[in-house]
Amino acid sequence: MRGDLAGLTFGEFSAWLGAVIGHSERFHRALYRQVAVEGRWAPLEIPLWRDESPDAARTLTGLAAAVQAPAPDRHQHEDDPGIGRTVKVASRLTDGQTVESVLIPMKGGGHHTVCVSSQVGCKMGCQFCHTATMGLVRQLTAAEITGQLAAVRQATGTTARNVVFMGMGEPLDNPDAVARAVAILTSPEAHGLARRHVTISTVGRADILPRWRELGLTGVNLALSLTAADDALRSELMPVNRLHSLAELKKAVAAVPIPKDRRILVSCVVIPGLTDGPGHTADLIAWLAGLPVLVNLIPFNPIPSRPWRAPTDDEVMAVRDRLDAAGIPVRLRLTKGDAVMAACGQLGDPAARRRRPLESVPR
């Protein structure tokens, strides 16, 4: 139980604490904030507990060992004068596994986004992704997901306003822990993030997307990693497409409740010679028809396991111009963090591969 305290919602935590020691909700809130936001268990360091109920605080200190939060182990950063500092933080979990998170400065300065991981490794096998080469090592718990914010803050001194589930792993392959993490991130008693500042990115789990509402994800942004809109090419690049065709995926995406003022962020990795041709863009335009989308063009970030090069600016602009001409909103994503392998698709601990064989998506 103790190691999971940071993975409880406030209601669950308050019920547990009330049964253990009593006290009013005011006391419960103060301790929950320390657990859920700071990933720590030190009741005597909370003024309310220390000053008004020191005996109970001492009892609690003895009752619960430290919360088992991810501990920042090492970090690397990359500075870009036009963008700011991108920091990749690797944190050690209690079983010795490593999880990676990335602090990303937002355009305009001031705010930051933390890109969190939802799994150690990933079984989805996307061909342009370094994490895929690890296979799935294990699922993360809700506490290990939200704990990445505290680990990043500890390593960098920066608190993020936005959270994107775009790190290691496919969030909808771990839907219950991700939904619980979102509940904690958006809870006023914990992180208090606005739902519009949380984004879940999926590779296209058409079997899980229908659970969006039931999982409590309404109001959270949906991002879809699409890259190709031709079944043969997408199945080659993203094996999940062998399970859920593009037609099935579109039906599932169209049924997700998207707030009227929001768009689905559709990510397309531009790989020269593979996904940047006019025919490819035409397929994309046809597939996107009728959906409220914003296309995010991501220049492929070279990874050790693939021979592909990064596209030139002209190659990316050519795709952008064709989408633009079709009236599809598009943005180019500046590649942040590629020098420290912190950019999209570059996260992963190669050593973890040796601990467990590569799993593949069933065909």
Ligand code: SF4
């Ligand atoms: S891109 Fe995402 S879903 Fe695909 S293998 Fe990488 S981590 Fe997994």
